[in-house]
Amino acid sequence: MLRILDRGVEFTIGAIAIALVVTAFGQVVARYGFSYSFPWVLEVDVMLMVWLTFLSGYVGVRRRAHMATDFVVASLPAAWRRRLAIVAWLLCALLVIIVGWSSGTVIDAMTGMYFVSIPVEQTVMYASLPVGMALMLVAIAAELVALLRERA
Secondary structure, three states: HHHHHHHHHHHHHHHHHEEEHHHHHHHHHHHHHHHHOOOOOOHHHHHHHHHHHHHHHHHHOOOOOOOOOOHHHHHHHHHHHHHHHHHHHHHHHHHHHHHHHHHHHHHHHOOOOOOOOOOOOOOOHHHHHHHHHHHHHHHHHHHHHHHHOOOO
């Protein structure tokens, strides 16, 4: 089940990255080749970049591509490393839950506010917060389940 979610998120990230390259390149060509600037590109690119960032967080957790300083933990016995990993993942889950929950306030504050050059409410951009946090929580839960199933 998670593999299907992984593929869907990775496909979405790829599509967003392609859209960013196309719009940014088109803007450069239009500006320097034709002395014309598309007024909507900046806002669309910012929105796409925010979505790309929060979706990439899920992929980073799933691939364990996040930063870690484990020189102290690596010297501990395996049982202690496992315990500390469980505590660390629980703390990460708590942070993700807090950010996800708090994002509702941000989205509510943006209700009725539109981008300047595109007729899209800013809540579309900020919806990336709860979506990204929910996805990261799924990835963290998968890590915790795997750790809890391991033998001590």
